[in-house]
Amino acid sequence: MTDRITLTGLRARGRHGVLAAERELGQEFSADVVLHLDTRAAAAGDDLSLTVNYAEVAREVVDVLAGPPVDLVETVAATIAERVLAHPRVLAVDVTVHKPQAPVPVPFADVTVHVHRRADDGDGARDVVLALGGNLGDVRATLAAALTQLAQHPRVTVAAVSPLLRSEALTLPGAGPQPDYLNAVAVLRTDLPPRELLALCQGVELGHGRVREERWGARPLDLDLVAAGALTWQDADLTLPHPRAHERAFVLAPWARVQPEAVLPGHGPVAELAAGLGPVDWVAEDWWEA
Structure with missing residues (x-):
């Protein structure tokens, strides 16, 4: 609404x-x-x-x-x-x-x-970069199931999926250790407005047991909208491009794999940004089937 x-x-x-x-x-x-x-x-x-x-x-x-x-x-x-x-x-x-x-x-x-x-009538469908992650339960299966659910939406197409990588959990100062994350990036082709797509993703998260009680807490599934072309968006629930994407190798490296020429608005070429953050730990190539 x-x-x-x-x-x-x-x-x-x-x-x-x-x-x-x-x-x-x-x-x-x-x-x-x-x-x-x-x-x-x-x-x-x-x-x-x-x-x-x-x-x-x-x-x-x-x-x-x-x-x-x-x-x-x-x-x-x-x-x-x-x-x-x-x-x-x-x-x-x-x-x-x-x-x-x-x-x-x-x-x-x-x-x-x-x-x-x-607002999206004129542009039609656009590519939206989605970051996926999780560190509780069978994460690989959860990420695959989440992508399948998104692909079943009549106005969403999963256009590309990166390999999986492993990353160390980001935690707040003083917080206890967490299991490592599995991460990936998918490119969604959709004409859904950003807030509708966000609501869809949050519904998928909820269905897989995501509970938003602790910032940067362990979770079975995390779906973050990272960018939607040159679109900029800011409200109480969503900022595009994601304000911390340029700092996160686990977002930039897989994004560069699926869109080598991509540019993160306000920061520059994604591949260059990813290279500047060092190597990542790739763990699986073809892990999802449409």
Whole structure:
């Protein structure tokens, strides 16, 4: 579920329409816009930078209504939606454009065109880098089962899977020792928005007994979204790219194996970053079958 910010009755005089008189005389248009986003981080920090400035959105909508004329109200609505989705925190938008003075030859109250667009509609499917790990139980079997579950989702394809490696557990200062981890990276091809994919992964973790009680505690399964191309994302539950990926050989080395030319936004080529962190302990090549 997402939160919403609604702007109602934004108005401007425009010259949109297919008739010459509409272009010459103009008429009043109005728009209602609903922004779908996650406002929890903004509310927790009382921070405008973590939400959307609706005054800016309002100005942009009016600019479109009053801007260069087009033939169709559908084009006006789609243009508004595109402008709104350029704000990185907007997950989806509903736009209703009203044309109450449309040249309709019978009595009527209004003509409206409504469009709904999601932030991922324009890009379609994208590659998402997923880090997998675990250090409790039969980890190899658990990682394989988790990938199989993700691959069964109708909007997820497992495009590539790295070899398995063994890594020393990261623990908090003063914490007791833990078993070593098995780790891998998979590239998922999906059109799911980041938060929906995160929810899917957390559901898979839960099904394999993951309990989020201790930070960096031992666990049967850990699924982390690492990167989604050049997409940047930050809210209370998810940051993309992963803020510590550049420090972790157990993420970078397997990622470089499946995407040798990959770049971690803000840090550089993944293969170079991995090489700078030294060798890793590879333990299995072909460990998962689609």
